[in-house]
Amino acid sequence: MLAIEADALRRTYTSRTGWPRSRRTETEAVRGVTFEVAPGELFGLLGPNGAGKTTTIKMLNTLLLPTSGTARVFGHDVARDPVAVRRRIGYVFGGDRGLYDRLSALDNLRYFAELYGVGARDQKRRIAELLDLVGLVGREKERVEGYSRGMRQRLHIARGLLHHPDVLFLDEPSIGVDPVAARDLRRTVADLAAAGTTVLLTTHYMAEADELCDRIAVIAGGRVRALGTPGSLKSLVRERDVLEIEAYGVDAERLDRVRRVPGVRGVSAEDRGALQTVTVQTGRGASDLHGPVLAALDGVRIGRVTSREPSLEDAYIAIVEEATGKSGSTSGDVHGGVHGGVSEGVSA
Ligand SMILES: Nc1ncnc2c1ncn2[C@@H]1O[C@H](COP(=O)(O)OP(=O)(O)OP(=O)(O)O)[C@@H](O)[C@H]1O
Ligand SMILES: [Mg+2]
Numbered sequence: 001m002l003a004i005e006a007d008a009l010r011r012t013y014t015s016r017t018g019w020p021r022s023r024r025t026e027t028e029a030v031r032g033v034t035f036e037v038a039p040g041e042l043f044g045l046l047g048p049n050g051a052g053k054t055t056t057i058k059m060l061n062t063l064l065l066p067t068s069g070t071a072r073v074f075g076h077d078v079a080r081d082p083v084a085v086r087r088r089i090g091y092v093f094g095g096d097r098g099l100y101d102r103l104s105a106l107d108n109l110r111y112f113a114e115l116y117g118v119g120a121r122d123q124k125r126r127i128a129e130l131l132d133l134v135g136l137v138g139r140e141k142e143r144v145e146g147y148s149r150g151m152r153q154r155l156h157i158a159r160g161l162l163h164h165p166d167v168l169f170l171d172e173p174s175i176g177v178d179p180v181a182a183r184d185l186r187r188t189v190a191d192l193a194a195a196g197t198t199v200l201l202t203t204h205y206m207a208e209a210d211e212l213c214d215r216i217a218v219i220a221g222g223r224v225r226a227l228g229t230p231g232s233l234k235s236l237v238r239e240r241d242v243l244e245i246e247a248y249g250v251d252a253e254r255l256d257r258v259r260r261v262p263g264v265r266g267v268s269a270e271d272r273g274a275l276q277t278v279t280v281q282t283g284r285g286a287s288d289l290h291g292p293v294l295a296a297l298d299g300v301r302i303g304r305v306t307s308r309e310p311s312l313e314d315a316y317i318a319i320v321e322e323a324t325g326k327s328g329s330t331s332g333d334v335h336g337g338v339h340g341g342v343s344e345g346v347s348a
Pocket of ligand 1: 013014015027028029030047048049050051052053054055056
C-alpha cells in the first residue's frame, strides 16, 4: 500500500480584500497535483514561494479540505476519514509557533503527549526516546524560551513524532537553523526514514534536498513541473554547462544582454553583499561563450569566473523558469522569491 497518494488535488482560496466595499478574490493555490509516495520514502517538495507546497501539505494532513481531487494516506481518504489519517501522521511547520515558551521541553512533550493520546505508561519511555533522537538529552528541563532556533526545531520534530506516526510532514524544518544544527537535523530526518518513517519534506535548500530525498517533485504555480530522483532531475540539464561569474553591480539590462548571447540557456543572479554571482547555463562544451558572455557584462567589475557541472539547484532553476516562462526576466516571484540563496532577481 502506498503511504501517500495525491490525485489531481486542487485548492482555491477565497478571500475578501478592500474596504469599505470588499471584493472576493480567488487564488488557485494548487491546480491539479498528482504524486505517490511509497512507505519509508523520503520525498521532497520543492518550489518557489507561493508554489503551493504548504497548501498541498495542509490538504494531505487534513488541515485543509481539497477544493477537488482526492488524497489518501495509507489508504485513508483525507476528506472522508480525517481521524484515521491523523492517527498515522505527524507534522512540523518551520518557524517558532506551537511550543509553550514558559514550559520546559519535557513539559511541552508531556503536554502534547496527553493531547495526542499517548498512553500514560508509554509517555515516559517515548519522551526519553525522542529527546535522545533529537539530541536534547540534558537540556530537557530548561524552559523553551531559552532555546535556540535549532533546538526549538528539533523539539518540534520530537513533538511531531510523539504518537509514532508512519508519515511525517516537515514543512521547511531547517529554516533559520545554523549549518551545524541543520546537519544534525538532516541526520535525524535521514535516520527516521531509514527506520521506516515516510517523510514528506519541503525545503528551499537545494543541497539539503539533494542529500536527503529519494525523489523530488518540483512544483510551481500550483502544478508539478518535474518529478524524479535528484539524479534524474539533474540529468534534465546534463547537456548543459554552468558558468559562474563573480561581478560587482550587474544590472537587469546587462543580464538581458547575457541572455541574448546565442547558446545561453538560462541566466540568474544572486546578491552576496556587494558581490553578485551570475550563473549562466550554456550548451555543453560551449567554452567559446566565455568571451561573448563577458563582453555582454562589459563595464562591470568581474571577479572569479568558473565553469562547472550542473547541480540540483541548476536543474531546479531551469525547471521553474521553464514552467513560469520566466527564462527571460529577472523580476517576479520566481527569482526574488526563492530564499536560501537559490537565486535572487537583480532588479526588483
Ligand atoms: N489562507 C490563505 N488565503 C488566501 N491565499 C492563500 C492562503 N494561504 C496561501 N495562499 C496563497 O496560495 C498560494 C500558495 O501558497 P502556499 O503557502 O501553499 O505556497 P508555498 O509553496 O508553501 O510557499 P512558501 O515557499 O513561501 O512557503 C500563494 O499564492 C498564497 O498567497
Ligand atoms: Mg510554505
